Amino acid sequence: MTLPKKIFTLDTNVILxxxxxxxxxxxxxxxxxxxxxxxxxQFKRGSETINIQARRFLRSLxxxxxxxIFNGGLPIAPDKGLIRIQLERDYHEKLASNxxxxxxxxxxxxxxxxxxxxxxSGCVILVTKDVNLRMKAKSIGLMAQDYTxxxxxxxxxxxxxxxxEENISESVIDRLYQNSYGIxxxxxxxxxxxxxxxxxxxxxxxxxxxxxxxxLSDTVARVDKITCYGIAxxxxxxxxxxxxxxxxxxxxxxxxxxxxxxxTLLALAAALEKRKQYRQIYIARPTVALSNKDTGxxxxxxxxxxxxxxxxxxxxIAVIQNQFAKTSHRYRKIRELLDSEKxxxxxxxxxxxxxxxxxxxxxxxAQNLTPHEIKTIITRAGEGTKIIFTGDIxxxxxxxxxxxxxGLSYLIEKMKGQSLxxxxxxxxxxxSSLSELAIHLL
Numbered sequence: 191m192t193l194p195k196k197i198f199t200l201d202t203n204v205i206l207x208x209x210x211x212x213x214x215x216x217x218x219x220x221x222x223x224x225x226x227x228x229x230x231x232q233f234k235r236g237s238e239t240i241n242i243q244a245r246r247f248l249r250s251l252x253x254x255x256x257x258x259i260f261n262g263g264l265p266i267a268p269d270k271g272l273i274r275i276q277l278e279r280d281y282h283e284k285l286a287s288n289x290x291x292x293x294x295x296x297x298x299x300x301x302x303x304x305x306x307x308x309x310x311s312g313c314v315i316l317v318t319k320d321v322n323l324r325m326k327a328k329s330i331g332l333m334a335q336d337y338t339x340x341x342x343x344x345x346x347x348x349x350x351x352x353x354x355e356e357n358i359s360e361s362v363i364d365r366l367y368q369n370s371y372g373i374x375x376x377x378x379x380x381x382x383x384x385x386x387x388x389x390x391x392x393x394x395x396x397x398x399x400x401x402x403x404x405x406l407s408d409t410v411a412r413v414d415k416i417t418c419y420g421i422a423x424x425x426x427x428x429x430x431x432x433x434x435x436x437x438x439x440x441x442x443x444x445x446x447x448x449x450x451x452x453x454t455l456l457a458l459a460a461a462l463e464k465r466k467q468y469r470q471i472y473i474a475r476p477t478v479a480l481s482n483k484d485t486g487x488x489x490x491x492x493x494x495x496x497x498x499x500x501x502x503x504x505x506x507i508a509v510i511q512n513q514f515a516k517t518s519h520r521y522r523k524i525r526e527l528l529d530s531e532k533x534x535x536x537x538x539x540x541x542x543x544x545x546x547x548x549x550x551x552x553x554x555x556a557q558n559l560t561p562h563e564i565k566t567i568i569t570r571a572g573e574g575t576k577i578i579f580t581g582d583i584x585x586x587x588x589x590x591x592x593x594x595x596x597g598l599s600y601l602i603e604k605m606k607g608q609s610l611x612x613x614x615x616x617x618x619x620x621x622s623s624l625s626e627l628a629i630h631l632l
Contacts, residue, residue: 199302201318202229209246214339219271223301319590349606351613352389372411387612389430420513421459434612435460447616453580468550475554547572557581564597
């Protein structure tokens, strides 16, 4: 029995999230309300990701469009359904009493509702990343769902980058300390298969060791606790982070954890320690304010606009700097690097179209990036560049992202097991006892 086609009506935010979204609905039909086209027209100018997505979608739509797109629809691609642009309908009386006509969202809702009334034998679904619009749709009996093609399906199984192995024989742990090249992983007989660059806490009650798995040699090697520019690891996970950051064979690192676990501080300390290996240190974070306003709302030039967003970097640099006397070489060196722009704090939008060669690139608060934005950043990497993404996947300020749909979670799921990639999830807060108490109780 052949199931009837579904008709997916897309909201503007779905297209701004993924300009290739129309190809993700298999053999089902896709409807674009004319209101969405009008909204995309307002987004097509600018250099932010949403502007790029708007332009890309409109160009791809124009490439396949004909008069059929307004009259019955035309094929999206071989083995795909039809796409059509739906012109405005009279405002339905069921919506009029509750939803004012001045909001574009309500016109999109109206279009989807009319389609549902006309295709009662089929299945009309409004696809939107706006939770409020989904609730409004359900209130009038209209099916609605989030765009889920790039969502992480199961957060409980998200890769942590580390594991604890108990009951490891003392002789094995002793050999790890004696042999800097490591020992064969097959000798340890782990129940669960190891992942490339996965970190391990080995212990047996009396002895313990920190280790990492090298999948090319199929060996488990000891991880030494190192210090980077005066910053020493305070726990096993921080030791793993510094090991990954200092390893020249790992060019992509992600670090997750709640506030106060040391994500940004460790990344900056490693960048300063390894600065001679790189032409420049780039530091960036998404400019997503809690009110979801962009930098255009702030007065002044680009530096003035960025300062409120980048202050956490300056705070962490000050922590590193203040370990040393003001007259010391290391204290002065940080100031020199900032003044000479060897440490450059830059908007993410400025890297589009550039090739980043021999750069140590830290992207903080990466949970506020979409999967497409994460991909854009990584594809800018040239020879000798190392990229570090830090963030807390449960602390998201972006209005249309959550713990499962943000780019950082997507990166961890997709990159797990790659030889150039390492990930560590930090669990223990190290900022202060007060900070740790507030995180757990408030």
